Amino acid sequence: MPDPSTTRLALYKSKSDGSELVNYSQDIGQNWDKVDTAVGYQSCTSSTRPSSPYSGKPIFETDTSYRTFFSNGTSPASASWVEIPNGSASFNSTLRLASGKQINVNGSGSSATLAVVNAATTTDLLSARVTGDTQDRFEIETDGTLNWGAGASTAPDTNLFRSAANTLRTNDSLTVDLNLTVSGSAAITGATTVGGALTVTGNVNSAANLGMGAWTSWTPTWTTSSGAATPSYGNATVDCKYVRIGRTIIFRFDITFGSTTNFGTSPGTGDNWLFSLPVTPAAAAGSSICMMALRQSNAAALMARARIASTGTDMILSINSARVDAGAITNTGDVDSVSPWTWASSNELHAVGQYEAAS
Template sequence: MPDTPTTRLSLYKSASDGSEDVNYTQDIGQNLDKLDAAVGFQACTSSTRPSSPYSGKPIMESDTTYRTYLSNGTLPASASWIEIPNSSATYNNNLKLATGKQINIGASASPANIAILAASTADDIISTRISGDTQSRYLVEADGATYWGTGTTAADVTLSRTSTSTLTLTGNLTVTGSINSASNLNMGAWTTWTPTWTTTSGSATPSYGNASVDCKYARIGRTIIFRLDIVFGSTTNFGTSPTTGDNWLFSLPVTPAAATNSTICTVALRQSNTAALTARARIASTGTDVIISIAGGRVDATAVTNTGDVDSLSPWTWANGNEIHAVGQYEAAS
């Protein structure tokens, strides 16, 4: 009676009490064949895996670019296979690391869970694409510069560290909540704009000529802050044969949300040190311009001859050196 076969390869063992003669084919030849077949990874396909693998049995699948597995010896056999990552095949399972362990690329000295040692600051570290994309939709470089795009063209939004303590956003930022700043909120230089100068009647259209037109605005969300400083010059044209019905219109830098006749700021009108008065700027019916309406008397108490809305003859006959100044804010339409 032979002894019990080996547990993993079922190698034949002749009776240890000497009662059985050695049979070459059975005791040596077949056992050598089993040993030879068991050395290294057994080649198979994903559908022809061994049906009775021993615990620790390694296999490689020729139809999955050589994914590699070992069996943990449990039943059923089909559920016993544990995938082993390799550089040939695409890993087809979750990779779990214990707490405190890391994925380290390039022998980085960082203790982070994911640590990467790159050759240059511009090396691509993380990239995401959707099938069919030719460009990254999301890309992070080694220095932290982050890019977003459509997947078919170069990135159109960038966030990067451009100098000490400075992050720079290239593109637009839409905020649905609040922006809180414990220090200054630096919006950069204001934008220059030249108001279009027309009249409500379309007649007696004026032109600036060599007037000093210094108008700028800044935008924070939908809030427009602006200043308007105009000093008329020697070649300023106040229109041909103007009347008090040719009221002036000055265009705003951004279309306002306010309704017609809404006041957006106070205006200072100046003919001289004594001939000066205040007015108000209100939204015109055009929806994109303001009309300046005389709102008070002259500082020297001299009666104002022409009142109502400002034009080439109101509140006085405008000339070289006369000035208009305003600072205000309003809500943009969009």
């Protein structure tokens, strides 16, 4: 009987007492063939892995872009394969690091778990896509800039980055659905939408105090409730502006009629004036917006109540007082081209008001 074969490659061993003659094919040739087969990684496919591997046996698979494995010697053999990461195939297992160890790219001196050195601040450190995307849905650049996008073929379009010491900034819009708390000062140069409460324990600062910027000019559309006897401004001076703070609309309304102002063809007391509002109001028709001064001259002036018209987007004026000089007025009711007097060049309308926007 020969001596027991080797445990890993099953190499044949003749009797050690010298009683067995050496057989070249058996003792040398076949053994070297086994050694030659075992050297390096054995080529196979994912379905033809060795069925009886020795512990430490390395293989690579030709049908999986050369994923590499070694056998840990456990049974069954099919469960003994441990994947080895390489630069050719996608790693298909879990890579675990012990606590305190790191993944270090390009010799970073950082002790972070993931430590990377890139040549430029704009080089992407991390990106995320879903299958089929040709553009990233999320990116982290080396300087910490965060970029978001819709994916597919659309490049990222939203960002958040450090713009200066102790300052985070976005070039895009920010919507807060719940509460926003500012412990310092809030400087707002554009629009800020807060779905919940906005709490500022410091100051709200900007060139326009509340940070809304300059007021917006608007030219009210001037029509009538009947659709007839439609007037037009001509060379009237129309100086109307508004500002929006959340859903609050504050407006200034100043109109001085000119020599070419047209007050409509054959106007009557049923052709009541309508002036469009800058933003659709939330309140129903009939709700008051402001008091408006109607001025024919220094002495001939009175007040009217501006209310939301039945159109829901205009205001209509109700004569609300007598003339300040106690002079007679031609007609009462709602203001039109002949009420409270027959309007003419240099007559004026003035008001400051506010209301809630519909959205």
